[in-house]
Amino acid sequence: MTLSAFLSVIVLLAIGFVALYVLSIYFKYRKSSYSEASGISFLKLFFDKGSYGEFLIFTGLEKLERYHRLMTNIYLPKADGSTTEIDVLMIAETGIYVFESKNYSGWIFGDEKGKNWTQVLENKQKNHFYNPVWQNNGHITALKYATGLHNPELYKSYIVFSERCTLKKVNEKNRDRLHFSKEHKNRDRLHFSKSRPWKSGRRAVPRSDAS
Numbered sequence: 268m269t270l271s272a273f274l275s276v277i278v279l280l281a282i283g284f285v286a287l288y289v290l291s292i293y294f295k296y297r298k299s300s301y302s303e304a305s306g307i308s309f310l311k312l313f314f315d316k317g318s319y320g321e322f323l324i325f326t327g328l329e330k331l332e333r334y335h336r337l338m339t340n341i342y343l344p345k346a347d348g349s350t351t352e353i354d355v356l357m358i359a360e361t362g363i364y365v366f367e368s369k370n371y372s373g374w375i376f377g378d379e380k381g382k383n384w385t386q387v388l389e390n391k392q393k394n395h396f397y398n399p400v401w402q403n404n405g406h407i408t409a410l411k412y413a414t415g416l417h418n419p420e421l422y423k424s425y426i427v428f429s430e431r432c433t434l435k436k437v438n439e440k441n442r443d444r445l446h447f448s449k450e451h452k453n454r455d456r457l458h459f460s461k462s463r464p465w466k467s468g469r470r471a472v473p474r475s476d477a478s
Contacts, residue, residue, distance in 0.1 A: 289313070292313065300337075301339070304325070305325075319370060320354075320369070323368075324368055325339055334360055335358065335359040336359075337355065343406070344409070344413065345405070345409050351409045365403055371428060372388065372429065372432050374435045375432050375435060376437065379398070384396055403426060407422045407424060
């Protein structure tokens, strides 16, 4: 076999593997009710890391056997007149579960008392993002405001990080609120704390000033 023919075979095999990978995600997307709940197309899902992270959470929760209802991309009004977006919401017999997806790579540094956390990539680039614990607490506050249900025991907050990242020096007293979604060999699996109980349509409001 000539070098040219060998390279052609390698290219064809690579294309085949990519095609199989895309098809596996597509069939999972079609099987799930995520598209109906979110209105997000497959193309947006595939090319947008944020949407894909939400999709992994949503499909993981769909597998739960106990009664639950899932909603995603929910925009809620806040007391100051702006809006906030909840990535994934699950209503179950055991409570209302609020999920914030952080489909990040690199190292993550943060403190529950600090306003901003930091993502450090392999090239040493640093990106700052709003404290996700505070962010999800804001979502819960908006839910209380919108529903009139103010009992704090109803609400369970979960921050879901990608396994492509590593939490470094993250000080959060309730570490069971921080979880990981599989991103490498098992991209479709989620790990959740077993110490906490489990967790269509969208409510849409203007997207301006969403936090």
